Amino acid sequence: MSGTCRLLYRASELTDFCKQVFIQLGLPADDAAIAADSLVRADLEGNESHGMSRLSIYAKRIQEGRISANPAIVCESFGSILKVDGDNGLGQIVSYRAIKRAIVMVQEGGIAGVFIRNSNHFGTAAYFCQQACMDNIAVIAMTNSPPGIPPWGGKKAFFGTNPIAFGFPLRNEPPVIIDMSSSVVARGKIIMADKTGEAIPLGWAMDESGKETADPAAALRGAVLPLGGAKGYALAMAIEIMCGVLSGAAYGPHVNNLYKDGDSAANVGHSFILLDISRWMAVEHYFDIMEEFLREVKDVPKAAGVDEIHYPGERRHAKYAARSVAGIHISQEVVNELTQLGEDLKVVFPKGEPSV
Numbered sequence: 001m002s003g004t005c006r007l008l009y010r011a012s013e014l015t016d017f018c019k020q021v022f023i024q025l026g027l028p029a030d031d032a033a034i035a036a037d038s039l040v041r042a043d044l045e046g047n048e049s050h051g052m053s054r055l056s057i058y059a060k061r062i063q064e065g066r067i068s069a070n071p072a073i074v075c076e077s078f079g080s081i082l083k084v085d086g087d088n089g090l091g092q093i094v095s096y097r098a099i100k101r102a103i104v105m106v107q108e109g110g111i112a113g114v115f116i117r118n119s120n121h122f123g124t125a126a127y128f129c130q131q132a133c134m135d136n137i138a139v140i141a142m143t144n145s146p147p148g149i150p151p152w153g154g155k156k157a158f159f160g161t162n163p164i165a166f167g168f169p170l171r172n173e174p175p176v177i178i179d180m181s182s183s184v185v186a187r188g189k190i191i192m193a194d195k196t197g198e199a200i201p202l203g204w205a206m207d208e209s210g211k212e213t214a215d216p217a218a219a220l221r222g223a224v225l226p227l228g229g230a231k232g233y234a235l236a237m238a239i240e241i242m243c244g245v246l247s248g249a250a251y252g253p254h255v256n257n258l259y260k261d262g263d264s265a266a267n268v269g270h271s272f273i274l275l276d277i278s279r280w281m282a283v284e285h286y287f288d289i290m291e292e293f294l295r296e297v298k299d300v301p302k303a304a305g306v307d308e309i310h311y312p313g314e315r316r317h318a319k320y321a322a323r324s325v326a327g328i329h330i331s332q333e334v335v336n337e338l339t340q341l342g343e344d345l346k347v348v349f350p351k352g353e354p355s356v
Contacts, residue, residue, distance in 0.1 A: 005332040007352035011324055015040045017342065017349055018055055024345040025062045026069035031093045038092040038123045043328045046319040049188030050124045052330060053195065056337040057258055058090065059345070066265060067120050075101050080109045083247075084116040088265045091122025091143070095270055099131050102274050106137055110279035114272040115242075117249035121145070121258055122270060126179040126316065129167025133175035136283050138275040141165040144243040144250075144268060146257035148187045150223045152233040155210030157223040158252050161187045162239035169277070171287035176294075177313030182236035183224040190216045190224065191259065196333050243269035329355050 015036050022032035035058075043051030061067040071089030075082060075098065082102050086094035098114050106112040122128070125141040132139040145160030163186070165179035181187075185204050193200050194216035202212050205219030213219050226232030244251025249269025256263035277286050298309045330338075335352065342349035 006329040006355040007332065007335055008327040008329055008355050009350060009352050010327050011040050011044055013350040014043070014052060014328060017338070017347060018052065020347045021055060021059060021341065021345055024347055025059055027062075027090075027093075028070060031070075031090075034096050035090055035092045038096075038127050040328075041127060041320070042124050043330070044320045044323045045124075045126070045316045046323075047124055047126075048330075049186055049192045052328075052338065053192055053334045054121070054123070054188075056341050059341055061120075061258060062090075066263070073097055077101075077105060080105065080112050082112060082114045084114065084119075086116055086119035088118055088120065088267075091120040091268060091270065092127070094119045095122045095128055095272075096131065098270075099128050099272060099274075102272060103132060103135050103137055106274040106276045107135070110276045112272075112274045114270075114274070115247040116270040117247045117267065118265070119249070119268045119270055120266050121268060124179060125163050125165030126167070126177045126313075128272065129165050129177050129179070130175065132272075132274055133167045133169040133177075136169045136277055138169070138277055139165075139167045140273040141167070141270070142239045142243050142272070143270040144240050144255055145187070146255045146260075146266070147253050148224045149183050149226045149233065149236050150206075152226065152230040155206060155208075155223065159233070159236040159240050160252075160255060161224055162236045162243070164235070164239055168290070170290055170294075171284075173294075174313055174317035176290075176311055177316060179312075180227070182227055182232050182239060184227055184232070185224065187220075187224055190219050194220060196331050242271045247271060327353075 018036035018039055019032045022035050023029060039051050062069050067090060068088040071087035073087055073094055074085040084098045094116060098116055102112045102114045122143055128141045129139050142164045144162050147157035148161040149159045150156055151158050161181045161183040163181045168176040190200055199214045200216050202214055205213060205222060205224045207213040207218040207222040240251050247269035250267035255268060256266040277283055294311050339349045
């Protein structure tokens with residue numbers, strides 16, 4: 001299949017390329033660094049559908065004016081609530097700025113609720129959980145997205161694939177990070193399969209007629225199946241209310257699609273709930289309990305063929321550590337896109353090495 005040819009890159013060279021592209025597109029240097037870090041970290045952690053493969057479409061929409069390169073982000077605080085108007089900026093930038101503001105608020109008040117409107121795709125929800133966990137803050141992160149999931153019993157996409165993520169810091173180990181979409185699979189993985197010409201597994205999506213399909217193009221015209229049937233549909237609805245309704249952003253079919261030409265601004269909504277652990281108990285005591293809790297989880301008798309029980313976020317970090325040393329593999333299709341993007345913006349895309 002065409003997606004099997006891959007090249008190897010160092011994270012540092014991809015980060016530098018990505019940052020320079022964003023600067024050429026008009027982003028301030030600090031914002032360009034945040035966006036680049038978010039994309040490359042996704043690739044390092046094995047979430048290629050939210051990594052460098054997104055850069056070309058971000059660039060196209062910024063050039064068209066559908067995403068603002070230098071948004072005037074407005075934050076209004078009301079007690080423990082932070083309301084944010086992202087002014088159509090990149091979701092990574094809008095959310096990063098909001099999270100940093102909310103961390104200060106939660107350290108003062110113990111809890112903070114963040115509701116963001118007029119934003120765009122923000123990459124991985126895990127990225128923002130990691131930001132909060134660095135300050136020993138527990139967090140719930142949510143976002144809506146363009147229609148991807150049908151209501152239970154329907155065959156037309158209405159709700160986004162709406163991810164929800166949880167982050168819980170640990171003392172000496174990577175944080176517990178639970179990052180999952182409301183669908184069987186993130187829509188970005190189907191977009192990647194379509195880009196590389198690979199089939200998708202049955203059970204991921206349906207075509208426009210409501211039949212399961214292995215064709216990613218047909219799946220993108222149809223709908224992604226909800227996680228756990230009716231439960232995933234209900235979860236997607238709850239996140240839609242949190243991110244679309246309560247924030248004042250678009251909801252359901254009114255969220256515009258980054259990949260659809262001719263659409264206006266997406267008006268994606270995000271929400272975050274931050275908790276200062278020290279308001280519940282001494283942080284060191286929390287760490288002691290978490291370490292014992294995870295030891296007990298890992299000591300559960302293992303099923304046949306299982307060597308180790310991992311906690312959520314542990315394998316993500318292991319990939320991050322391994323790829324930080326060994327490099328990141330990128331498909332030839334994405335390499336071609338990025339090479340052309342670099343030529344258009346006068347930024348040289350690194351050559352890469354053949355994958356072994």
